Amino acid sequence: MLVSNMCPISQEPIEKEIPGTADVVEIICPTCGRFRITGSAIIGLKVHRLEVRAEILERAKEAAREGEIPQINSGHL
Numbered sequence: 001m002l003v004s005n006m007c008p009i010s011q012e013p014i015e016k017e018i019p020g021t022a023d024v025v026e027i028i029c030p031t032c033g034r035f036r037i038t039g040s041a042i043i044g045l046k047v048h049r050l051e052v053r054a055e056i057l058e059r060a061k062e063a064a065r066e067g068e069i070p071q072i073n074s075g076h077l
């Protein structure tokens, strides 16, 4: 799946984007770090302010287990 070359959280250009499984993409952002996000979550994030988007990412990071890449899905929105 292709998404724009902007981070869905901080709206800055991202370094790398690796297609993941199914509807998930992996993003490596200089500010937000490495995380995965579903296509529906990318769309859902658009209605939120930057502060809220950053909180959603923080929650996904807290929910990730040790060594696991955080993933944002619709349930976090």
Ligand SMILES: [Zn+2]
Binding pocket: 007, 008, 009, 010, 011, 012, 029, 030, 031, 032, 033
């Ligand atoms: Zn970012």
